[in-house]
Amino acid sequence: MKYFNEQLQKLQEQTARKKHLESTLKNLYDQQRELQDHLRELKQICQAENADVEKLEKFSLAGLYYLVTNQKEEMLDKERQEAYTAQLKCDAAQAELDAVTEDIQKTRALISELSGCEEEFAKLKFEKKEKIKQSGTAEAMKILKLEEEIAGCENQINEIREAYIVGSEALRLADEIVRSLDKAKGWGTWDTFAGGGLISDMAKHSHLNTAQRLVGDLQLKLRKYKTELMDVEISADVEVGISGFLNFADYFFDSILVDWTVLNKITKSKSQAEATRNKISLLQYKLNDLKTAKERERDQKREEVDRLVVEL
Numbered sequence: 001m002k003y004f005n006e007q008l009q010k011l012q013e014q015t016a017r018k019k020h021l022e023s024t025l026k027n028l029y030d031q032q033r034e035l036q037d038h039l040r041e042l043k044q045i046c047q048a049e050n051a052d053v054e055k056l057e058k059f060s061l062a063g064l065y066y067l068v069t070n071q072k073e074e075m076l077d078k079e080r081q082e083a084y085t086a087q088l089k090c091d092a093a094q095a096e097l098d099a100v101t102e103d104i105q106k107t108r109a110l111i112s113e114l115s116g117c118e119e120e121f122a123k124l125k126f127e128k129k130e131k132i133k134q135s136g137t138a139e140a141m142k143i144l145k146l147e148e149e150i151a152g153c154e155n156q157i158n159e160i161r162e163a164y165i166v167g168s169e170a171l172r173l174a175d176e177i178v179r180s181l182d183k184a185k186g187w188g189t190w191d192t193f194a195g196g197g198l199i200s201d202m203a204k205h206s207h208l209n210t211a212q213r214l215v216g217d218l219q220l221k222l223r224k225y226k227t228e229l230m231d232v233e234i235s236a237d238v239e240v241g242i243s244g245f246l247n248f249a250d251y252f253f254d255s256i257l258v259d260w261t262v263l264n265k266i267t268k269s270k271s272q273a274e275a276t277r278n279k280i281s282l283l284q285y286k287l288n289d290l291k292t293a294k295e296r297e298r299d300q301k302r303e304e305v306d307r308l309v310v311e312l
Helices: 002-057 061-068 072-113 117-135 138-194 197-229 236-254 263-311
Strands: none
Touching: 002 072, 002 117, 002 138, 002 197, 072 197, 138 197, 138 263, 197 263
């Protein structure tokens, strides 16, 4: 019977892992399609914004009008800023698409390695059941059922743990973004009200550039976080909140559409980053509570198995 138990545990872990990977792969394909559509839209917007810049830079009736009214440079700066923001969104979406495509390839390879494990698990489980039936004891059947439930708890705990690890990485990135924007806001305040000059302006831009770089990293991590959470049973209100993660980069870049060196634009971006950080933190607390509950359930079932074994 020991052989059956060891092999069944191994095959059940493989079967659960394969099911998890197949669910992840389906979700990744959905993300890939959404990102491809989103990227096409962003590229069209980017082309349109660049075209607006070219119209003003070249001779045109619109350019002539703004030149005559002394507004050409102002309009040109505005169009360039909008084109730059559109390109930021394109780059972020392309990076997400590349990362998802790579994850699809890796996930398919892992699924291939587990091919046939479900059939082996079902066959061995049937053989063990027959052995237990021959013993003719209700306690033996109950032990088998409890062992399967324990393995199920272990699989859920592993899924929660994997999601929590990704969430911790996302939380760290969100904290770094908030700190960078907070520093930029401080320098921006100094620059606005105390005339900080070149040094404060350079420091402010340095922190803003750091925040901009981290936003792309966080967007990728949030997408992976959402994928991991798909396999964890959590409350409906939290599931609704997760969907907002996928648009974090868009919201962030929209906050800086005109001129993100302006103090109120920095403040708006910081508020968006803080809201995302708080949402991640809430989910992490819920995951930790859920893992604790599953561990308690698993331990109770193990105690019940031990009691039955002693009694047999």
